[in-house]
Amino acid sequence: MTVKHATFTLERVYPVPPERVFAAWSDPAAKAGWITVPGGGHSLDFRVGGREIISGPADGKRLVFESRYEDIAENERIVYAGALSADDVLATVSITTVLLEAEEDGTRLTLVEQATYLDGLEEPSWREEGTSNWLDELGKALSAV
Numbered sequence: 001m002t003v004k005h006a007t008f009t010l011e012r013v014y015p016v017p018p019e020r021v022f023a024a025w026s027d028p029a030a031k032a033g034w035i036t037v038p039g040g041g042h043s044l045d046f047r048v049g050g051r052e053i054i055s056g057p058a059d060g061k062r063l064v065f066e067s068r069y070e071d072i073a074e075n076e077r078i079v080y081a082g083a084l085s086a087d088d089v090l091a092t093v094s095i096t097t098v099l100l101e102a103e104e105d106g107t108r109l110t111l112v113e114q115a116t117y118l119d120g121l122e123e124p125s126w127r128e129e130g131t132s133n134w135l136d137e138l139g140k141a142l143s144a145v
Contacts, residue, residue, distance in 0.1 A: 003116060013106055028043070034134070051067065068081050093118075
């Protein structure tokens with residue numbers, strides 16, 4: 001039985017206003033377009049106290065990330081607590097803050113995640129890479145509109 005703690009910060013600048021980035025995060029259909037993997041599922045109830053479930057296959061396992069929105073400041077901030085399970089075994093528990101700041105050329109998104117990793121079922125580097133990939137997909141979705 002092992003426990004690791006890790007925090008990471010990711011930043012992106014998107015060439016659209018904060019309202020567009022927030023809408024891509026808060027609209028269920030828009031978010032499903034950039035966060036869902038092939039063979040995966042997604043449901044989103046975007047409100048304080050609302051839940052989001054993202055599921056999909058990875059390395060022969062079924063991953064499920066379930067989160068609860070704790071704080072939402074429209075076009076500025078999103079805070080959620082999440083739990084990731086692999087084949088119904090808890091792998092991580094995390095708290096994530098997403099900040100949106102207007103800049104001359106668009107929006108600076110800063111994501112900070114603090115997590116507890118249990119029993120070697122996930123590594124901090126894997127989580128950071130996966131989250132980084134999500135943000136890259138968000139960028140592609142924002143560019144396509």
